[in-house]
Amino acid sequence: MIALGLTALNLLIHVYIVILECFWWSRATRVFGIPKDRRDDPMLRRMLQNQGAYNGVLVAGLGWGLLHPDPAVGLQLRLFFLGGVAAMGVVGAITADKRILAVQTLPAALALAAHALA
Numbered sequence: 001m002i003a004l005g006l007t008a009l010n011l012l013i014h015v016y017i018v019i020l021e022c023f024w025w026s027r028a029t030r031v032f033g034i035p036k037d038r039r040d041d042p043m044l045r046r047m048l049q050n051q052g053a054y055n056g057v058l059v060a061g062l063g064w065g066l067l068h069p070d071p072a073v074g075l076q077l078r079l080f081f082l083g084g085v086a087a088m089g090v091v092g093a094i095t096a097d098k099r100i101l102a103v104q105t106l107p108a109a110l111a112l113a114a115h116a117l118a
Contacts, residue, residue, distance in 0.1 A: 003118045004066065006111035007078050010085055011062040013107060014055050021052030033097070058085055079115060082108045 020028040028048060029039040038044055058081055065077030089105030 003078075003111060003114035006107065006114050007062060007066055007082065010082060010107050010111055011059055011066065013103065014059045014062070014085070017055045018052045018059060021048045021055065054088075058088075075115065079112065082112050082115075086112065 020031060025045055025048070026039075028034075032048075034044065061077060061081035061084070065074050065079075065081055068074035068077055086105050086108035089100050089103075089108060092100035092104060
């Protein structure tokens with residue numbers, strides 16, 4: 001149950017990220033610490049919306065893993081998408097902001113660990 005709960009938490013984190021990046025542009029620029037002079041840049045907005053779409057794939061995959069009727073397949077899906085979340089969090093920390101490790105990689109790693117211990 002803990003592993004499933006942590007997976008659901010990761011899903012909810014990414015739902016929030018999708019909403020920020022795709023729909024709540026003004027809030028996203030503040031949350032992500034984008035300097036005021038760049039907040040109206042249409043290219044930056046399109047790039048964040050593109051990232052939001054990728055995060056949407058993670059949401060879909062985590063949801064698929066949580067809802068799959070075959071427990072073995074559901075587990076494999078959860079492990080794959082949690083691994084993707086963790087890996088993308090490391091890339092984000094290297095390329096954008098170290099805080100991504102705490103927001104994205106750590107919750108995914110905890111969920112992966114919980115699945116390994118289950």
